[in-house]
Amino acid sequence: MKTRYRKRTIEFERLDSKVLSAVSKLSAGQDYNLRWECEKDISLKLSGWRDQSGFCVYKRKCLTAYRINIIYQDTGFGQRPLWVCPNGYCSERCLKLFYSWKQDIFLCRQCIHVSYVSQNDSKADYLSHKIISLREELWGKDSIYLKYGDGLMESCDDWEKPKWMKWPKFIIKRSKIIELEMAYWSLIPKTTLPL
Numbered sequence: 001m002k003t004r005y006r007k008r009t010i011e012f013e014r015l016d017s018k019v020l021s022a023v024s025k026l027s028a029g030q031d032y033n034l035r036w037e038c039e040k041d042i043s044l045k046l047s048g049w050r051d052q053s054g055f056c057v058y059k060r061k062c063l064t065a066y067r068i069n070i071i072y073q074d075t076g077f078g079q080r081p082l083w084v085c086p087n088g089y090c091s092e093r094c095l096k097l098f099y100s101w102k103q104d105i106f107l108c109r110q111c112i113h114v115s116y117v118s119q120n121d122s123k124a125d126y127l128s129h130k131i132i133s134l135r136e137e138l139w140g141k142d143s144i145y146l147k148y149g150d151g152l153m154e155s156c157d158d159w160e161k162p163k164w165m166k167w168p169k170f171i172i173k174r175s176k177i178i179e180l181e182m183a184y185w186s187l188i189p190k191t192t193l194p195l
């Protein structure tokens, strides 16, 4: 299979120090619009406004907004603004916040990691069910576990062709499963993989 490489020009959806500096200079009540591009398409557009304590951002799907507090830290050369992670239990002060597509909110590095991992957990769950059902469909529910076991860590790339099936059809079906296995493995943290 030929792999195609394409140069990706992605602006990650985050509130970086540039946005922080721009927003912190606004006076209360002023609007500020945000826009990110992904390969020349707009990936996300949000709007918000500056208020006394921070930056209020409208949620994507509904007309509610939440505030990201901005605090000022003494640096010795003056003060620099910092975001305060809007996740209530966190309140981490930082220069960058990352957008969670799942929660429609900007979060600090630690909180976005937690959100990302749980998102991947449900994706891995979906993929493992899909792999198992396609394996059962191709090799037969009864014989499969006797012969190969149910381990998802083992690839099915050397499993035998069922006698009744033609090779081309078998190869297509097996490739589909191998593709899902690869996607599944890519979601599993490396530390849980056997050496």
Ligand SMILES: [Zn+2]
Residues within 6 Å of the ligand: 085, 086, 087, 090, 091, 092, 107, 108, 109, 110, 111, 112
């Ligand atoms: Zn946080």
